[in-house]
Amino acid sequence: METKKLCFASDYMEGAHPEILRRLLETNLEKTAGYGLDEYSESARAKIRAACAAPEAEIHFLAGGTQANAVVIGALLRPWQGVIAAETGHIAAHEAGAIECSGHKVLPIRQHHGKIAAADVRRCVDDWRRDGNRDHIVMPGMVYLSQPTEYGTLYSLAELEDINRACREAGIPLYLDGARLACALGCPANDATLPDIARLCDAFYIGGTKCGALFGEAVVFPKPGTAPHFFTVTKQRGALLAKGRIAGVQFDALFTDGLYAEAGRSAVAAADRIRAALAEKGYRQAVPSPTNQIFLSLDPDQAAALSQKVEMSFWENAPDGRVVMRIATSWATTPADVDALIAAL
């Protein structure tokens, strides 16, 4: 079937990393237990625990990111609580109300290039605490952030540590959405490792769908028992995979020989080459993202012209009349793809 030549619309346009397919093929006719109770899922868990330096971690494989967010947030919040998130956070803006559908308010706070600041978390919690009407108001019950953010930016280790402190002070858990975590881990500018994340977060997920897998996200609770009866909760939310081993085999492959970080590294390297060319040719970026997503600020004519040659994602109409378009690379982006794009710019 035909596809557009220069296709940079998203990082989930291909299938899986060939190594993952190879392993699925290799193990295809083995018989294993269902629901993630199989040996491959166990092996993947062991490797993820090792990569996170979190030997006790409880790990569940879910199918997708919105699902992982809704199930984890629903499992960690009590009914009277809401979740603090950037006003541009994925759960606040682009999940069709999945969090509210499970009964909880998203408490939006301001953001800068997609990132929230510990000071704003503290202010949100303090405002609630000092409000004479606080018993009539949703209690901030956890903090959600994503790494990289919705705009491809990264939290530094220091920033994560500060947000972690704000959460500890408030007595609420910190949850990190790692839909594209490989692209953070594989980014030269990144200084927050998987063990850092496991040390600083109460829950997070390691994204598979956008980082080389056919589908699948690994939800990690560094301290076991953080979300009681999580298996049943995933079942209840329709998030339990009968053939859990298909996710297990994939994560087992991703966490063998550093494939996961490598998938991110390769995507970011491709984006870096594109960024350099864009700068050289005078294109303007809407956000200084260092990872695999590039947000171009184009005037409408420019946007239309470039869209003839390159499939990008429409992001938003900026208040200044310009259009923001997203270019995304993935583990599958080849040097030839990048060359062609640069030629088209």
Next chain:
Amino acid sequence: METKKLCFASDYMEGAHPEILRRLLETNLEKTAGYGLDEYSESARAKIRAACAAPEAEIHFLAGGTQANAVVIGALLRPWQGVIAAETGHIAAHEAGAIECSGHKVLPIRQHHGKIAAADVRRCVDDWRRDGNRDHIVMPGMVYLSQPTEYGTLYSLAELEDINRACREAGIPLYLDGARLACALGCPANDATLPDIARLCDAFYIGGTKCGALFGEAVVFPKPGTAPHFFTVTKQRGALLAKGRIAGVQFDALFTDGLYAEAGRSAVAAADRIRAALAEKGYRQAVPSPTNQIFLSLDPDQAAALSQKVEMSFWENAPDGRVVMRIATSWATTPADVDALIAAL
């Protein structure tokens, strides 16, 4: 990794039918749109429409069965309505309260070998209608059944038509859970075809996970628009697959050259051979299932002894002190597997 020799615990213990893996491999590096808007998903939809003789059908690919049930039922019911189901129906008994979690009551009615009768549907609706307090009671808002049922039994075409009539009379939709639909379609005893199902049901799903796919269920609304904004509803429930094409490719393969029905046929044929051997050796079946599941009624000692040799599924402790164990075959069950099982009996 090691697995038990004779493994008949379920029909989701292997990966995917080799033809599916072949197609995933073949298409792996193509770039397509996300969220099921790709050419493979479209091709799969066209083939399913043809197989169902439902040229207008609206089709969505979801990841799993509990998810499909909860999303479809939640989309079809209004807040004041509940869903009629066999007291042993999957949604009533084995989905961890997924339907209630989305706000609706399951209205259990009696069953025989897992099947409900049109007369009982009519009685349930009439009881509500004639109840002076009906405005204080959950209104029966749809009917759920599965084909094959939880006990592997089949509705005849006449029975489905009668239940359809009961639903029409009541003005409520009929929904069919086809987690193992291939095993109905591939069963010699079956007389209800896919076009029959599409004609008689307002919604149904064609199960992939237990019928040859890695994962995935195809939700079919024979009349488009039956569930408005269903795309957004699936997103909100965490059921929208980013790489929707992975499900699309699988269903495209399943509905090419009759693979889907063949997968069922082969599983049922294996089960038939086992059933014949069981009968010959004097084993008792708890339910006369003609499909790929066999429910053995064993005394506890017998159950323990057989479990040494064969991995089965514990089903239930019967009131008569006997134990019900399930033997399940799949598209992947080989003649050698069956021979070995028969030898072990």
Next chain:
Amino acid sequence: METKKLCFASDYMEGAHPEILRRLLETNLEKTAGYGLDEYSESARAKIRAACAAPEAEIHFLAGGTQANAVVIGALLRPWQGVIAAETGHIAAHEAGAIECSGHKVLPIRQHHGKIAAADVRRCVDDWRRDGNRDHIVMPGMVYLSQPTEYGTLYSLAELEDINRACREAGIPLYLDGARLACALGCPANDATLPDIARLCDAFYIGGTKCGALFGEAVVFPKPGTAPHFFTVTKQRGALLAKGRIAGVQFDALFTDGLYAEAGRSAVAAADRIRAALAEKGYRQAVPSPTNQIFLSLDPDQAAALSQKVEMSFWENAPDGRVVMRIATSWATTPADVDALIAAL
């Protein structure tokens, strides 16, 4: 306005006990804090604590019974849990799915004359515990019963103690719906006092609406903190009364000089006279209720004839072809009302 002469359809047909209205009138123009933080609510709480011999009890005033049930059950259950109740229990049958609407399954168990048995609670919990698939099944998370029951019958103290033990063994809370608790407390056959109930239950409510108040139910948690942030939870569920003092004044009156139990006593005494007359005249009772509700089993002609003279409540069509009609008395039923009814029989 005209009303039928002999009106025994329910126990919520009149306004409030005159003493309550007197107190509302007397305090009407005083200014107090809202949301139940006023002196009258505090005074009512103190009197209820004393009456319950539960000096630490946390007490909230809600508007109605279905609301109280849904809010308390929603507050005590975790997402993966359901509530055990008699299949005829109010929450199972007559609350329009309020419990399911808040995300939880009602787990029905068999009943006798509206009562559940400790043995069946134990069986329900054990069945879940011993089920190999229990992680796929709703966990029994609390027990609901009502005193008197839906059929006006009473649990003896011994029965309540046994159910309490079953709950302790299971580690789950016991909740008692006391919509008509005054009629239990005021019944000669009753041997379970308010202090017994406070000692044996983790939560219960003392019904006002059907026991002399304009509206209002007092939710009691004998141990404070049983349901964290309950104030906010009631607000979130729309159950927080802005003028909480209106409920407070009413319960303050009901728990002054024994008015609450007296309201029940008087209703039951009226019902006892009716029961004696019914027995004498050969009427058959469907259930041997000793409280303020009488369930007559009538043949359809008899039902129609009696309905000409007496307004009763239709209850149900019995399987034997007879009709069950309910006669209810209240604190407001006068000896003359009873005389007239007896004459009409």
Next chain:
Amino acid sequence: METKKLCFASDYMEGAHPEILRRLLETNLEKTAGYGLDEYSESARAKIRAACAAPEAEIHFLAGGTQANAVVIGALLRPWQGVIAAETGHIAAHEAGAIECSGHKVLPIRQHHGKIAAADVRRCVDDWRRDGNRDHIVMPGMVYLSQPTEYGTLYSLAELEDINRACREAGIPLYLDGARLACALGCPANDATLPDIARLCDAFYIGGTKCGALFGEAVVFPKPGTAPHFFTVTKQRGALLAKGRIAGVQFDALFTDGLYAEAGRSAVAAADRIRAALAEKGYRQAVPSPTNQIFLSLDPDQAAALSQKVEMSFWENAPDGRVVMRIATSWATTPADVDALIAAL
């Protein structure tokens, strides 16, 4: 019991208008049907229909405002929709997440003195419509506003007509929260009558709790059938009053001889006298409210001093370091109360 002398903390500190209590007393021992099916509720409905010039209107009596909002909004929205509201709207800020608890997102838009503008409603809807990702985003499904607003300000008739047009263009219903509607109707500055509101809104509620009743809000659907099965939905949400007639009698009294508007007029007149005195004495108002609420902007010392003499409501800490305190009058505020307050200023 003792209360502070000068008490202006809220407009729900007293009981009911004496005329209401008189009618409750007068009708107390009559027997009527439950659940709002009685003659008094019918009479109140007839009078409200007349006052609204909406002869077909469907009217339900609920207990409180948060409840009315949650039940009506939940009944009008479909699962994929959210409700547009001022970011300061009661449902957005002060209802403990009641709307989210019922599964829907509040879509906040900017406000000026508590009011939203039709242009912003149009922008919100257009943004959704033109968003390429709109199927991943909550659809704006209705508009919520309150009259008076959270800050006591009023929409003019022209503004309401403009917002109505915006809703018609978008094809979504307009809902008006009239918790203090009497204070709008009784305000000299108001030009939107009850018939205007009934003509322009798809649903609204006429507040009783804050306008003279013990409790109760009259939900009005000018076109019957706007919210199907609303009776059952209120039952399911715990909002159905068993003794519905108690609300009926109150609204019957409120809509006899213009009592409702008079209750508002008298409260606003008292507030007007206070406003004049405040202006004269150089106090600053945070918001130019013309109704029964006055929002004073005080420096912290001033706030502390005045609080010694007058019980006000803390509203918020303003960004400029000043404190906003609310003074509220009610139908029960006497000229002597006002004199004493003015003397204390």
